[in-house]
Amino acid sequence: MSSLFNDYQPGKFFDEVFSAPGAARSHYEALLSNVGSLTPGDYSSLQKAVDAAFLKMGVTFTVYGDDQGTERIFPFDLMPRIIPQREWERVEAGLIQRITALNLFLNDIYHGQKILTDKAVPEELVLSASHYRPEFKGVKVPHGIYIHICGTDLVRDDKGEYFVLEDNGRCPSGASYMLENRHAMKRAFPGLLQSLPVRPVDTYGTMLRETLEHLAPKGVLDPTVVVLTPGIYNSAYFEHCYLAKQMGVPIVEGRDLIMRNDRVFMRTTKGLEQVHVIYRRIDDDFLDPLVFRKDSLLGVPGIINSYRKGHVALANSIGTGVADDKAVYALVPKMIEYYLDQEPILPNVKTYLGIKKKECAYILDNLEKLVVKAVNESGGYGMLMGPSASKKERSDFADRIKANPRNYIAQPVLQLSRHPVFVDDHFEGRHIDLRPYVLYGDRVRVVPGGLTRVALRKGSLVVNSSQGGGSKDTWVLWDECSDKAASTQLAA
Amino acid sequence: MRFRVFHRTRYVYRAPVRDSYNELRLRPVTDNKARLEFFLLNVNPPARLRHFRDDWLNYVHYFDVPEPHLDLTIEAQCTINTTNPYADGHPTGVKFATLKTDLDDMVVPFLGGSRYVDVSPEIWRLGIDIRDECDDVFEAAGAVMHHIYKNWAYAPNTTTVSTHMSEVLETKQGVCQDFAHLMIGICRSLGIPTRYVSGYLYNGHDSHLRGAQASHAWVEVHVPGRGWFGLDPTNDTLADERHIKIATGRDYADAAPITGHFDGPPGATTALQVELEVRRTDR
Numbered sequence: 001m002s003s004l005f006n007d008y009q010p011g012k013f014f015d016e017v018f019s020a021p022g023a024a025r026s027h028y029e030a031l032l033s034n035v036g037s038l039t040p041g042d043y044s045s046l047q048k049a050v051d052a053a054f055l056k057m058g059v060t061f062t063v064y065g066d067d068q069g070t071e072r073i074f075p076f077d078l079m080p081r082i083i084p085q086r087e088w089e090r091v092e093a094g095l096i097q098r099i100t101a102l103n104l105f106l107n108d109i110y111h112g113q114k115i116l117t118d119k120a121v122p123e124e125l126v127l128s129a130s131h132y133r134p135e136f137k138g139v140k141v142p143h144g145i146y147i148h149i150c151g152t153d154l155v156r157d158d159k160g161e162y163f164v165l166e167d168n169g170r171c172p173s174g175a176s177y178m179l180e181n182r183h184a185m186k187r188a189f190p191g192l193l194q195s196l197p198v199r200p201v202d203t204y205g206t207m208l209r210e211t212l213e214h215l216a217p218k219g220v221l222d223p224t225v226v227v228l229t230p231g232i233y234n235s236a237y238f239e240h241c242y243l244a245k246q247m248g249v250p251i252v253e254g255r256d257l258i259m260r261n262d263r264v265f266m267r268t269t270k271g272l273e274q275v276h277v278i279y280r281r282i283d284d285d286f287l288d289p290l291v292f293r294k295d296s297l298l299g300v301p302g303i304i305n306s307y308r309k310g311h312v313a314l315a316n317s318i319g320t321g322v323a324d325d326k327a328v329y330a331l332v333p334k335m336i337e338y339y340l341d342q343e344p345i346l347p348n349v350k351t352y353l354g355i356k357k358k359e360c361a362y363i364l365d366n367l368e369k370l371v372v373k374a375v376n377e378s379g380g381y382g383m384l385m386g387p388s389a390s391k392k393e394r395s396d397f398a399d400r401i402k403a404n405p406r407n408y409i410a411q412p413v414l415q416l417s418r419h420p421v422f423v424d425d426h427f428e429g430r431h432i433d434l435r436p437y438v439l440y441g442d443r444v445r446v447v448p449g450g451l452t453r454v455a456l457r458k459g460s461l462v463v464n465s466s467q468g469g470g471s472k473d474t475w476v477l478w479d480e481c482s483d484k485a486a487s488t489q490l491a492a
Numbered sequence: 493m494r495f496r497v498f499h500r501t502r503y504v505y506r507a508p509v510r511d512s513y514n515e516l517r518l519r520p521v522t523d524n525k526a527r528l529e530f531f532l533l534n535v536n537p538p539a540r541l542r543h544f545r546d547d548w549l550n551y552v553h554y555f556d557v558p559e560p561h562l563d564l565t566i567e568a569q570c571t572i573n574t575t576n577p578y579a580d581g582h583p584t585g586v587k588f589a590t591l592k593t594d595l596d597d598m599v600v601p602f603l604g605g606s607r608y609v610d611v612s613p614e615i616w617r618l619g620i621d622i623r624d625e626c627d628d629v630f631e632a633a634g635a636v637m638h639h640i641y642k643n644w645a646y647a648p649n650t651t652t653v654s655t656h657m658s659e660v661l662e663t664k665q666g667v668c669q670d671f672a673h674l675m676i677g678i679c680r681s682l683g684i685p686t687r688y689v690s691g692y693l694y695n696g697h698d699s700h701l702r703g704a705q706a707s708h709a710w711v712e713v714h715v716p717g718r719g720w721f722g723l724d725p726t727n728d729t730l731a732d733e734r735h736i737k738i739a740t741g742r743d744y745a746d747a748a749p750i751t752g753h754f755d756g757p758p759g760a761t762t763a764l765q766v767e768l769e770v771r772r773t774d775r
Contacts, residue, residue, distance in 0.1 A: 089571065089773075093530035096569075100534050107538040114540065144538045340532065341542050341553065443498065443567070 004036060004043060005420065008427045014160045014417040015429060016081055027084040027477060030196055034189070035079070040425045047078050047422055050184045058238060059180050074177055075470030077421045078188055081432065081452040088448065088476045091154065091162060094346030095436060096444045097336060099150050102167060102323045103440065104339040106146035109322060110137050120338040121331045125355055128406055129328055130376050131170070131321020133284065135291065139308050139318075142215045146317040149211070149279075150438040151175070151450075154346070156417035163349045163414070165433065166329055169320040171281050173235075174451040174471075175204060175437050176242035181451070181473040197478040199448035204437070205246030208279075211441030212247075215313035216276045223276035226266060227251045230282050230298045240281050254282070259302035264312045277313045278303075284318055326375040326409045327353050350412055354405035363401060363410040367394045370410040371461075372401065385461065387413055416461055419472065421454055431455045433463045434474065449474035493733045494774040495694055499568045499707075501750060504763040508560035509756030517690065517739035517749055518568040519543075519551040526737065530571040537561045548687075548746055550739040557754075566750060571773070574733040582730075583718035586629045591683045594716035599685035602714065606742035609657045609677045616681040618661075623682055633686075633713040633723055636678045640671050641728035653744065668709040668726040669744055675711050675725045676743060685714035689722060690747040692736040694770045707749060707768065710735065736770070 010018040017028045024032050035043070054073050083091070108115050109126060110133075116123040126132065151172025153165040182201050186193055209225060216223035229240035231253050244251035250266065257275065258265050265272040280287060286296040288304040306312045322328060330351040333344045352359040352370070363370060367386045374382035384397040401408045418429035436450030452472040453463035463469040499518065514535075522528040533541055539555040546552050557564065605611050622639045626632045647665040657673040660666045666674075672688055679686040693708035710724035710731050722731025731737075739747040754760075 089530075093532075093571065097532055100532060104538050104540070108540075144536055339540050340534075342532075345530070443500075 004038060004040060005032070005427060008420055009429065011418065011429055012158075013415055013429065013431075014156055014158050016156075016417055016419040016432070018420075027082050031080065031082065031192075034192055034195075043078070043422065044425060046188045050076060050078060050188055053184065053187065054180070057180070059177065072465075074465055075454075075456060076177075076181055076184060077454055077456075077470055077472050078185070079420055079422060079427070080185060080473040080475050081419055081434075082475045082477060083449070084477050090345065091436065092446045092448075094162070094164075094344070095150075095152055095438050095446050097340065097342065097345050098152065098164065098167065098332065099147060099438050099440055099444055101332065101336040101339050102150070102169060103144070103146050105335045106317075106320060106323055107141075107144050108339075110139065110146075110319060115335070115338055118338070121334050122355075125327055125331070125353070125406075126322065128355075129322040129325040131284065131319065131325060133319035133322075136319045140310070141317045142217075142310075142313050145215075145440050146320050147323065148215065148315040148317075148440050149208070150440070151435050152438060154434045154436065155349075155414055158415040158417075160417060162346055164332070164346050165349060166326065167324045167332065168435075169316060169324040170283065171236075171316070172435070172437070173239050173281075174435055174453075175208075175447075176239035176246075177471055178437070178447070178449065178451045178474070179204060179242070179246065181471060185473045196475075198475045199478045201447055201449055204447050205243065205248075207439055207441075207445055207447070208243065209247040209249065211439040211445075212277045212279055212313075212315055214441035215315060217310055217313065220276050224266070224273060225249045225277040225279065226257075226275050228257070228278050228280040228282055228300075229253060230286065234281070236281065243279075249279075254297070254299045257300045257303070259300065259306060262302075262306050262309050262311055264300065264303060264306050275312060277315065279315050284321065287314075287318070321376075326351075326373050327355060327406065330409065349414060352410045354401055354408040354410075360401065360405045363408070364398055366410075367398060369412065371413055372397055372408055372410045375407055375409060383462075385413070386410075413461065416455075419452070419454065421456065421470075421472075428458070430458070431461050431463065432472070448476035448478075493694070493772060494571070494573045495692075495736060496769075496771045496773050497568070497570050497572065497692060497736065498767070498769045498771075499692075500765075500767040501566045502763075502765040502767075503564045503761055504765070505562050505564075505756060505760045506762045507757050507760055508562055509754040509760050510558060510560045512557040512561070512564060512752060512754035514555055514564075514566070514750060514752030516553045516555075516566060516568070517546075517550050517747055518566075519553065519738065520570055520572050520691070521737045521739075525575050525577045527573045528570060529573060530569075532569050534567045536565040536567075546741075546746075548739070548741045550741070550747065572736055574736060576733040577722065578730055578732060583630050583715040583721055584628050586715050586718060587627050588629060588632070588683065590716045591629060591685075596714075596716070599714045601742055602685040602687045603680055603683070605680075607745040608654075608673050608743040609680065611677060611681045612658065615657075615661060615677045619678045619681040622678065629684055629715050630713070630718075630721065632682060633679055633684055633721075636675055636682075637723045637725045638728060640675055640678075640725040644671060644674070646726065653748070668724075671725040672709045672711050673743055675723070679711070679713055687712050687714075687720070687740050688743045688747050689731070689735075689737055689740050690744070690749060691738045692768070692770050693724075693727075694734045694736065694772060696772065707766070708735070709744070709747075712740065 147169040151168040155165050212225045227244040264275045266275050285293045287299040289296045290301050291304040336344045352363050354360045370386045372384040416431040419432045420427035421430040432454050437447045439445050452474045454470045455463045456470045457468050520528050537557050541553050541555050543553045623632045645665040651666045651670050657677045660670040660674050676686045689710050712720040712722045724731050741747040
């Protein structure tokens with residue numbers, strides 16, 4: 001075994017690589033025998049070369065509400081996270097089950113609301129979600145699918161068990177980093193990936209495009225797909241451009257689109273061209289000033305009307321935010337039971353709801369043990385890490401919870417699994433999570449792997465890039481048989 | 493063997509239909525020979541699924557779509573691990589006499605006639621001829637399987653899902669479902685409890701097996717003291733780890749993958765599309 005890891009301490013956490021000091025898990029052995037031959041100096045210079053490449057290519061994100069420069073490189077740690085096939089298959093199955101149930105839920109909430117009539121979930125909780133769009137009730141969406149692109153956050157606890165932390169069913173970001181991380185690995189270790197059975201992720205662009213094309217209005221054989229971005233000041237602008245390029249489709253801003261006869265057209269140098277499918281990376285609120293926020297300059301006036309009439313498709317659909325409200329999250333296991341008549345494959349993290357009197361009292365009594373989250377915030381904003389917060393922070397948060405209990409949920413602090421991360425000249429354990437990308441087009445497909453995010457600050461449990469998180473390449477190992485041929489024919 | 497199955501059935505209607513109610517037998521069996529690791533059903537128009545176990549312990553999922561719709565898609569996907577039920581050898585050595593002495597109440601429904609199967613004098617005479625002097629239950633069942641395979645022609649599109657065994661007996665042709673019904677009739681006439689099995693057949697690149705990569709049907713005979721054993725008359729082979737079992741019953745009527753009803757104009761269904769992919773994921 002390598003000298004690089006001689007002094008590595010897995011600690012009392014679930015370590016992804018080492019089950020005990022010096023004892024690597026079997027799916028990491030091949031990697032360690034390769035990387036292990038490097039000296040810390042070699043490794044460090046590889047890491048520096050990758051950092052320089054990220055800066056040069058502009059693999060960045062933007063931090064809001066911070067004075068020290070807004071655009072940052074997304075820190076990348078060279079040592080990949082590896083998931084063996086069997087483990088991955090269970091994750092994949094759980095994600096397919098979950099996105100299926102979430103879509104059935106959304107379809108129901110925007111049509112008959114049977115789940116509410118049957119009292120399978122509390123009505124007041126669902127209908128009070130701030131991203132619920134009652135104006136969208138009764139609108140038929142293509143194929144009845146609402147969430148086409150989902151980025152579900154998974155974590156593992158101190159026993160290595162996977163849990164769903166949240167479902168990002170609005171505009172999940174990060175897929176571009178997943179793709180760039182893989183490129184970076186290939187440059188840093190030429191030949192290594194080919195020698196190991198790592199499932200590719202670079203088909204994401206094609207898969208995403210197929211998913212979007214599947215939504216095109218009936219009869220359109222060669223649909224025009226575009227990526228709609230809020231513009232260069234958005235934190236994920238790099239990603240919007242990157243994905244448009246990967247798919248080979250134009251990237252547009254609201255002002256590039258115009259309505260004519262209920263249809264959406266794009267201004268091009270050759271005149272107007274009709275747009276059939278829009279991968280919109282703008283929140284509902286800003287999409288159409290005629291329907292949602294009147295002050296929005298980012299959207300396209302009239303686009304919702306065109307969507308209602310079926311002339312243009314939007315991915316994701318409108319109002320999906322009701323499903324990734326952090327309080328509605330707590331109901332997903334019930335949705336799986338209600339719609340699919342099954343048990344959830346991937347469990348939720350135990351969640352206390354502020355809206356429920358008893359649970360709210362529990363939250364207020366146990367703030368120092370809990371993570372409290374505002375239900376509609378993302379990116380690690382608006383949360384309280386109970387154990388590490390100061391007394392004052394806790395009492396401030398308690399006041400906020402009392403003022404608006406619906407707006408808060410709390411969860412026990414999970415001891416997230418750790419992974420070795422290169423710090424200065426050696427490896428140290430850091431907490432990680434996993435965001436796999438689920439695409440729902442002709443059928444549900446999950447990109448093997450996803451984005452592993454790392455809490456780079458020692459001891460930190462917050463992996464969001466906006467809070468000092470980095471990322472890793474994620475390898476799903478392939479031991480699928482060579483016989484992948486699949487045929488399609490009519491039943492006997 | 494380990495398989496990933498994706499099975500999609502789509503009905504297209506020429507005019508809107510409504511109040512559709514459907515029952516699905518699409519969930520593979522988990523028993524000591526096969527383990528279902530993952531199973532998911534999804535239908536479009538979106539509907540809530542529920543399930544019950546029927547008289548034969550099959551999982552039956554059901555749903556309704558009240559609102560008018562122009563097409564209906566039913567998707568089943570699963571990951572399943574199978575083993576060869578014959579790994580410990582064939583259940584031979586059981587004499588015909590034990591069929592009477594060891595009669596188990598559980599197998600009585602599989603001895604007489606059912607919707608698509610008759611135990612008629614004609615079929616009994618055929619059974620006697622095939623059995624010849626054989627006194628071993630399992631070997632006699634094997635002889636019936638060989639006989640059907642040798643003397644009946646595999647002819648897709650000559651029969652329908654509701655073709656009765658007696659017609660198959662006469663025309664000497666059909667597909668897997670017909671051969672299963674015929675074999676059930678012959679074996680039952682000999683006093684061997686026999687049931688219908690619907691499922692999938694994995695065939696890899698081996699194109700000589702019929703019904704490969706499509707919904708398949710075969711039979712199971714009950715050998716007293718040993719249990720149920722599968723035989724596939726369409727392919728003249730014992731049902732092994734390539735046979736993924738979904739539902740069992742007296743005949744097709746008990747094990748049909750999809751049955752349903754809707755309100756709509758006569759002949760509303762203009763197309764039925766089936767997509768089936770059985771992919772091996774081990775090796």
